[in-house]
Amino acid sequence: MNELDQALDQLNREARDSHAPLTDARAKLMAAVDAEAALPQLKPRRRRLVMPVAAAAAGVLAITAVVVQVRSDEPAPQAAVPPASGKSSEAPSEAPAVTLVAAEVLNKAADLSVGAVDQPVGPGQFRYINKHVWNTRGQSTGVSVDAPDQTIKGSTYLLELRYQTWIPADEKQTWLERREVLGPLKWIGGTSPESETTPPPIMDTDRGDRQGACGDFFPKSKPKKVCGDVTDSAQPAFYRNLPNDPDKMFAKLKDMTKGRGSTPAVMFHFGLQILEDGLMPAEQRANWYRALAKIDGVRVIETAANLDGRTGIALGIDGEHERRDLIIDPKTGEFIGVRSVAGEHPYDAWIKPGTVTEFSAVSTGVANTLGQPPAN
Structure with a gap:
């Protein structure tokens, strides 16, 4: 075969x-x-995001950027998933037929997206972004300089969260972000049994309402957020500066990731992260799919549900440590979520290959009142 x-x-x-x-x-x-x-159908598996204990407080903002999805009524995902090939995504020529099929799916999604438009945001209204996520949280004890041959010890959990953002029609005005913890931490692996493991703490930044002009919710953070920054995909200005042409978008992704080698896996990861920010206008999404279709090594994985249970087709790039998947609704071409799955050699040695370590569901709309989701 x-x-x-x-x-x-x-x-x-x-x-x-x-x-x-x-x-x-x-x-x-x-x-x-x-x-x-x-x-x-396969239940979600998991991804990695573990911090050294000493770095937990400093690293929380980076951690909240990672998402892991799990159905809230299900145990932590540990289902057997088709394992990653273990071959580097930098050698996509080994599976050209699979890449071709993935390109066809992405281009078909692009065709379905042609003509799609976003509901306009009028005066006094707000662009609304809702992200339901599972984030990886963990802790590890480092190797002592006096005993470098020691095995690193640690544990990893999943935390269910919801991020809601209200962006005014005039983006220079005050935005609102609401973060909610939706459930307890779920243990998904460790060097010791769960009964002998202390869960990491829920951080202050995991919950609460924050307001700020141009989405500057943490004004003391460094580097400082710049209003209208065309390099920040969490701001509308990024998309106004983004060329609406597949070849130029592909070149943009390559340029954005050149500091990380512009490998297929890195480019695909950044491409999904930008979709996950929830701000890409509908009229740009079709050509963004076509740009992703040009990345070597992308393959169709399976039919998969996002965190909110919407069924789509998952496409991803295999990697030694993890695989990052894009989930698209095959009826509409709509982007509905992202997940990450541990590869044959996960970043955290105690995580089983095929475990979901990130999952998200993303939806958008227009709200009439700050702090109130759209009626529909």
């Missing part, structure tokens, strides 16, 4: 024993996308 057939095996049980030509297989896949066929 070739690599494309292996991918289709995860996506369409009817194709499990098929020896049809590649063109036939590809056609069947896209037909399944059109029909939103019922594909094998």
Whole structure:
């Protein structure tokens, strides 16, 4: 069975024993996308984000940028997921057929997104962004300089949160961000049993309302937030400065990540992070998908639900430490969430490969009152 057939095996049980030509297989896949066929569902797995104990307080803002999704009525995700290949995403040429299928799905999502427009934000109204997330929290004890051969010890948990943001029509005016802790920490792994592990504390920055012009919710943080910063994807100015052309968007992603090598995995990660910020205008999203389709090594993973239970198609790039997945609604082309799955050699050695370490559901709308979600 070739690599494309292996991918289709995860996506369409009817194709499990098929020896049809590649063109036939590809056609069947896209037909399944059109029909939103019922594909094998897997519960969420997990991602990594563990801090040294001493650095926990200083690192909380970085941590809250990571999301992990888990259904609130389910145990911490530990389901068996198709493991990452273990091959670096820097060698995408090893699976060209799989990459082609992923490109077709992204381009189809782009076609579905063409003509989509956002509801306008009028005077006195607010752009509303709702993110339901599971964040990774953890702690570790470092290796002593006197005993460098010691094994690092630690534990990792998931924390369910909701971030809501209200952005006024005039972005220079006061924004509101509300953070809520939705449930207790869930233990997903450690070098000691859960009963012998002390959970990390819930931080002050995990909850509460904060206001600030241009979204400057933490005015004492460094570097200082600049209103209208065209390099900050959490501000509308970034998108006004973003070219609306797939080739130029791809070049923009490459330039943004050059300090990290501009590898396919890094470019894909940044591309998803920008979508997850929830501010990309609908008219730009189609070409953003087309830009992501140009990244080598992206493959169709499976049908997957986001944190709020909306079903979509997950696409990602395999990596030694983790895989980052984009989840798209196949009926509308809408971006509905992101997840991260531990690879064969997770960042935290005590995490099982195939564990979900990030998950999110993102939705947007227009609110009439600061602090009140849209009626619909």
